[in-house]
Amino acid sequence: MKKQKLAILGSTGSIGTQSLEIIRQHPDKFEVIALSANSNWKLLAEQVKEFNPEFTLIGDESHAKDLEKVCSGATLLSGKKHLPELASLENVDTVLNALVGYSGFDSTLAAIKAGKRVALANKESLVVGGEIITEELKKSNAELIPVDSEHSAMLQCLTGESLDNIEKIIITASGGPFRTFTKEQLQNVTVEQALNHPNWDMGAKITIDSSTMMNKGLEIIEAHWLFDIPVHKIQPVIHPQSIIHSMITFIDGSSKAQLGLPDMKVPIIYSLSYPERLDLDTPRMNWNEAQNLTFEPVDFDKFPCVRLAMESIETGGYAPAILNAANEVAVQRFLNKEIGYIHIPEIVEKSLANIDWNDSLNAETLKEIDKETRVFAKSIIK
Numbered sequence: 001m002k003k004q005k006l007a008i009l010g011s012t013g014s015i016g017t018q019s020l021e022i023i024r025q026h027p028d029k030f031e032v033i034a035l036s037a038n039s040n041w042k043l044l045a046e047q048v049k050e051f052n053p054e055f056t057l058i059g060d061e062s063h064a065k066d067l068e069k070v071c072s073g074a075t076l077l078s079g080k081k082h083l084p085e086l087a088s089l090e091n092v093d094t095v096l097n098a099l100v101g102y103s104g105f106d107s108t109l110a111a112i113k114a115g116k117r118v119a120l121a122n123k124e125s126l127v128v129g130g131e132i133i134t135e136e137l138k139k140s141n142a143e144l145i146p147v148d149s150e151h152s153a154m155l156q157c158l159t160g161e162s163l164d165n166i167e168k169i170i171i172t173a174s175g176g177p178f179r180t181f182t183k184e185q186l187q188n189v190t191v192e193q194a195l196n197h198p199n200w201d202m203g204a205k206i207t208i209d210s211s212t213m214m215n216k217g218l219e220i221i222e223a224h225w226l227f228d229i230p231v232h233k234i235q236p237v238i239h240p241q242s243i244i245h246s247m248i249t250f251i252d253g254s255s256k257a258q259l260g261l262p263d264m265k266v267p268i269i270y271s272l273s274y275p276e277r278l279d280l281d282t283p284r285m286n287w288n289e290a291q292n293l294t295f296e297p298v299d300f301d302k303f304p305c306v307r308l309a310m311e312s313i314e315t316g317g318y319a320p321a322i323l324n325a326a327n328e329v330a331v332q333r334f335l336n337k338e339i340g341y342i343h344i345p346e347i348v349e350k351s352l353a354n355i356d357w358n359d360s361l362n363a364e365t366l367k368e369i370d371k372e373t374r375v376f377a378k379s380i381i382k
């Protein structure tokens with residue numbers, strides 16, 4: 001594999017730091033050209049000292065001064081508005097987008113327009129602007145490779161296959177910390193309980209999304225755009241052990257699955273090495289001691305976020321962007337302890353019912369609908 005020059009957006013987060021662990025294992029295969037963080041300037045400064053990138057970006061401008069010394073001789077950008085510049089640097093081959101939420105969309109679009117390989121962890125990019133991104137991909141030489149574990153599993157199952165031969169995608173879901181809770185028990189769950197994912201150690205936003213199962217809804221939309229598959233052909237299934245990361249059933253009745261321990265380093269390295277593979281020093285499954293692999297149907301009544309997400313893609317237009325913005329606001333309000341857990345789907349549902357938008361879909365109007373939805377989602381359920 002030719003040495004790749006990387007821009008890592010969100011290098012201080014869960015995906016960002018795991019990516020840097022992979023790069024430490026393969027200094028001959030990867031060179032870090034750019035790193036970015038939002039406010040964690042101390043960790044960013046350590047990363048800059050270790051990886052010596054040509055470009056460093058800190059979103060929170062009040063910390064630019066703190067980073068100046070450590071970046072001397074290299075370029076320091078201050079403010080989130082510069083993220084798309086980082087995503088389209090001429091001497092970068094691959095942009096790993098590990099930003100969280102809608103904040104990642106502009107960078108995904110910029111990287112695609114600049115013809116990069118985009119290793120996409122930021123699923124919200126495809127949720128809000130899947131149509132725009134797909135159109136841009138057709139016009140450029142860019143590649144969009146998923147980092148998300150389920151979509152990496154799908155890609156691994158589909159490599160060497162024709163998309164026309166897919167009968168169904170089975171997307172697995174852990175069920176989160178509240179899989180066995182009743183609807184009544186869900187009324188009183190705390191932030192601490194919701195942040196305690198049974199299998200994965202991830203950033204706060206996605207961990208809450210996993211607990212409401214909105215994460216699975218977002219991932220169904222993500223799979224729809226990545227593999228050009230109608231939503232009714234994507235079946236979510238609960239698999240509490242998170243060993244099977246997803247499956248494809250083909251038109252002849254055969255199914256392929258991708259399995260492994262719940263470890264994001266595996267899909268991250270695959271997104272960087274695809275279609276090749278690189279060795280990775282990380283724990284392996286012990287199949288002699290493998291636990292039972294079990295499956296259950298999704299309870300759409302208990303976890304309405306999955307249904308809301310699937311319906312939003314059927315509605316089309318701005319509906320997935322409204323769903324996403326309302327969910328981001330609701331999750332943050334829950335984390336701030338301003339609302340109860342069960343208010344998260346309520347805020348999403350009310351936003352989808354109340355916000356109407358007829359303008360044509362483009363990156364600018366997407367910004368406006370995102371803004372309007374956030375104002376509404378913050379104003380309800382006090």
Ligand SMILES: NC(=O)C1=CN([C@@H]2O[C@H](COP(=O)(O)OP(=O)(O)OC[C@H]3O[C@@H](n4cnc5c(N)ncnc54)[C@H](OP(=O)(O)O)[C@@H]3O)[C@@H](O)[C@H]2O)C=CC1
Pocket residue numbers: 009010011012013014015016036037038039040041059080097098099100101103121122123124147148149200201202203204205206264
């Ligand atoms: N974590 C995981 O295992 C998985 C994550 N994903 C997806 O990957 C993405 C990243 O998730 P994760 O790593 O968990 O998230 P984290 O919250 O751990 O990290 C987010 C990163 O983005 C930066 N950031 C946060 N907000 C902004 C903003 N508004 N503008 C610019 N930078 C920002 C953070 O900087 P700072 O540290 O300074 O705040 C941090 O570097 C998400 O879309 C998630 O859904 C998908 C599959 C698995």
Ligand SMILES: CC(=O)[C@@H](O)[C@H](O)COP(=O)(O)O
Pocket residue numbers: 148149150172173174175176200206209210211215216264
């Ligand atoms: C690791 C990863 O890809 C997460 O998106 C994971 O899927 C979360 O688990 P559940 O949403 O299945 O609980």
Ligand SMILES: [Mn+2]
Pocket residue numbers: 148149150219
């Ligand atoms: Mn996932």
